[in-house]
Amino acid sequence: MTISDLRQRGLILFEAISGSRAYGTNLPHSNTDLKGVFILPESGFYGLDYVPQVANETNDEVFYELRRFVELLLKNNPTVLELLGTPPDCGISRHPLFVAFRAENFLSKLCRPSFAEYAVAQIRKAQGLNKKINHPEPPTRKSVLDFCYVTVGAGARPVQQWLAGQGYTAAQCGLANGPILPTCTHCLLRIKKPPTATGAWCATRKPPRMCCCRPCRKGRCRWRI
Numbered sequence: 681m682t683i684s685d686l687r688q689r690g691l692i693l694f695e696a697i698s699g700s701r702a703y704g705t706n707l708p709h710s711n712t713d714l715k716g717v718f719i720l721p722e723s724g725f726y727g728l729d730y731v732p733q734v735a736n737e738t739n740d741e742v743f744y745e746l747r748r749f750v751e752l753l754l755k756n757n758p759t760v761l762e763l764l765g766t767p768p769d770c771g772i773s774r775h776p777l778f779v780a781f782r783a784e785n786f787l788s789k790l791c792r793p794s795f796a797e798y799a800v801a802q803i804r805k806a807q808g809l810n811k812k813i814n815h816p817e818p819p820t821r822k823s824v825l826d827f828c829y830v831t832v833g834a835g836a837r838p839v840q841q842w843l844a845g846q847g848y849t850a851a852q853c854g855l856a857n858g859p860i861l862p863t864c865t866h867c868l869l870r871i872k873k874p875p876t877a878t879g880a881w882c883a884t885r886k887p888p889r890m891c892c893c894r895p896c897r898k899g900r901c902r903w904r905i
Contacts, residue, residue, distance in 0.1 A: 681724075681731050683741055691718045693746065694778045697770040698762065714741040715763055717749045717778065753781070756790040758798045825850060 686692050699713035700706035724731065725747075732748040735741060744752065744760065752760040764783040828839040843849065 686718045693717045693775040695772040696766040702770045716743045718743050719746045753786040756794045
C-alpha cells in the first residue's frame with residue numbers, strides 16, 4: 681500500500697504540512713514534509729495484513745494508521761502530538777471525525793521523558809554532525825601500532841616514534857607472554873636484534889620490552905626501557 685493508494689481510495693482522515701515549512705524555519709531549498717492519519721478498511725484492519733504506517737522512499741511523507749496514531753498519542757510521542765497542534769494554514773485535509781482528537785485529552789506526565797529524550801537525541805545528532813564536519817576522520821585507517829605505547833622512564837611514547845628513534849621496524853617485533861604486574865595484561869612486545877655480519881644475533885644489548893596495556897601507559901608497570 682502506498683500514499684497514492686490512500687488518496688485514491690479516500691482513506692485519509694488528516695493531512696498537513698509539517699517540519700520547517702509549518703513553523704517558518706524553512707529555506708529556499710527545504711523540502712516539503714507531509715504527515716497524516718489514515719484508516720484501513722475492515723478487511724485490512726481485522727486481517728493478517730495490518731499496515732500501521734505508510735511512507736514514501738525518503739520518509740518526507742509519513743501517514744499513520746488510526747490505531748497506531750492513538751497508540752503513539754497515549755505514549756505522548758512528540759512527532760504525533762505535533763500533528764494536533766498543526767497551524768490552520770498548514771492543513772491540507774481534515775475529516776470531521778478528526779476534530780475529536782485534542783492534545784489536552786492525551787497529555788500526561790509521559791511528556792517529560794518523551795520530550796526530554798527527544799531533545800537530547802536531537803542535540804546529540806547535531807553535535808555528531810558538527811564534529812564530523814569540523815573534525816573529519818583521517819583518510820587513512822589507523823593501524824594497531826597507532827594505539828601502542830612504550831614506557832620510557834615514568835612516561836610513555838608512541839611505539840612508532842620509539843621504533844623510529846631506536847632504528848627498529850615493526851617487522852622486528854613480536855608478541856610474547858610474560859609475567860608483569862597483576863594490573864597489567866600479559867602482552868609484551870620483544871624487539872628482535874638484526875643479525876650481525878657473521879649471521880649470529882647481536883647480543884651486545886638486552887632486548888627492551890614494551891607493553892601496550894593501559895597501566896603501563898600510566899607509568900605503573902615495572903618494565904622500563
